[in-house]
Amino acid sequence: MLKVSSVTKYYGNFLAVDNLSFEVKPGEIFGLLGVNGAGKTTTFRMIMGLLDLSEGSITLDGKNIDYSVTDQIGFLTEERSLLTKLTVKEQCLFYGTLKGMKESDILKKLDSLLKEFEISEYKERKIKELSKGNQQKIQFITAIINDPKLLILDEPFTGLDPINVEQFKNKIKELASKGSMIIFSSHRMEHVELFCKKLVVLVKGKAVLNGNLKEIKENYRKKDIMLKADITKEELEKTKGVVEVVEMADEFDVKIESQEMVQNVFEKVSKCKNVTKFVVEEPSLNDIFVAKVGEAYEK
């Protein structure tokens, strides 16, 4: 299990990460979210042992993360961390050997992964000759070539088309099902929503949301009601508990303060003619993220 306990990081006087705590168990995919500069990469670098902590501790299976355990970790950085003058094979041999793997094992695993990602023909090609998407595939392969116990993925879908995103998603799920702990960062909330059961949202280094996604959604009081009826936007806005009404093509998206306010809206709509739709929906992670980040900045 990866355990991040009360971790704080200062760069001089600048507080980059503030008292952050979370746990990732084997088989879990954990989301680390935040806008640019929120402290995600700093957190990843601290987990990787690249940065010293100002306070707190990070352990993997009860041991501090040092060079005796980094062979069990896979790391995909946000930027392309590939030596573009090397061939795909040389690059994978390089990173694989640094992770303590034998050359024969690396080559065996590489052939299998290249086949899985349908890029076997690029094995002897230089990285710089590959497209952005294929370079990202190679970077992903180098991160998982050692079947890591802990896999850190910083924006893994950058530069990928929808088909390749699906390939990546399937592989990430497969690794989790085999027991890998995966920490995942993305600006695409739909990806996070799909994968992560647990997450942290960082704003200016501080966790503004932390926990189980289902519980976060349930605890998030604001709800959406999608409705179709003969009613005007103004009438809906006057209803008690309605925060915002978004008029769409042939329906309304009514955002309400809390679950308790559903009854008020229902009573108002039930008096109207032609009510064909009244659905109370959970807020999307994107809504929660935008709202929480916005709140934090307002404070």
Place this chain on the structure above:
Amino acid sequence: MRSKLDYLTGISLKRKIKTKWFLFANIALAIVMIALFNIDSIITYFGGDFNEKQKVYIVDNTNESFDLFDEQLKVTSEALYGEDNSSYEVEKIDKTEEEAKKLLNEDDESKNIVIIFNPSLNNVIEFDMISKEYMDLVDTQLLTAALNNTKIALALSKTTIDQKELNKIYSTAVINRTYLDEEKNSADENMDMIMSTVFPIIILPFFMLTIFLVQMIGAEVNDEKTTRSMEIIIANVPPKTHFFAKVIAGNLFVIIQGILLFSYAGIGLLISHLIGNSSITGGITSQMQGVVDTVLSSNFGNTLYLVLPLTLVLMLLTFLGYSLLAGILASMTTNIEDFQQMQAPIIVISLIGYYLSMMAGLFEGATFIKVLSFVPLISAILSPSLLVLGQIGIVEISISILLVVLFDYLLIKYGLKIYKVGILNYSSKDLWKKVFKAIKN
């Protein structure tokens, strides 16, 4: 399984050596060096002939000066080119000035000249020198000296001095050297003169290799930094291992490149020796042989068994110093352009050492140069140079070695701290503040 240090060193070296550019550069270097050692054969092949002697046609209107001039030109020419190596063929012709000019014009060889000796009441003898083109400086000086001597000889012959006395006057001056310092001898003095010109040439590869070394380490570290692969590498190996891998690989590279450079020079000399049938080729090999003979016959030759290993040790330790410094500076920069600017002072330091080693012979005994010969980075070039010139001894070069060892130790001790912070730093903001903070920690 190989250690990660071995692996990183091997990879680093392989990335430098197993490239088509390394092969290309070395083929070019080999061709240039072999060609330089055989330049006369190449020139001769394309139409030059260094064996052909320059003809000097003499119209002697005094009817008494030709033999004197012939003798004087032989003496002055042999003083420069050695015995039996005169590059002139003197021929007396019985022609008028116009006929002589016509002869010169019809001559295929443009360097040939005509000198007309005319009697003179005021100057004993006067000369008209006619050539097709400009004459080179050496020819002008040699001929002028010979003509002056001819004039003096002619004037003396018209006095009452007998032939025996005249022969004594014409003979080469005998100079007996005395050294108040009993440890000095003429062989050492000759060697000083030879080595002050030869040594800067011998030391040139060291200067070249220093530049190769600094650039190699800087380029590699920056390549890994700019591609962010440094994060993956440092996540798996400690910065210390990475630093030493770069330093060891850099030093191995310059040693390999150095051996290759000397091999190319050796091949060039061997080819020159095998086909050495022209004067300049013979000249180079005989001059090399002359240098070796002079070194061996001097007192310095007796200390070579100490001087050579000490110089080699000093050079290797200095390479280590340069590579440590290059690694530290490279870790502080964020791209290769910044590194190129930062490496300029290192190259200037090396250049200062090189120029001082060339000037050491001119400023013999200068305290300033002696003090600088102890300064690490400069000492590898300057100390051996002063040692060869006899200006410092084994003790001084040993002190230089100790100072370089201390310098390298300090670079490792404090440089590693900077390196650890620098390699994962991508911002030039507050760079020096970060550097000093790293040193303090």
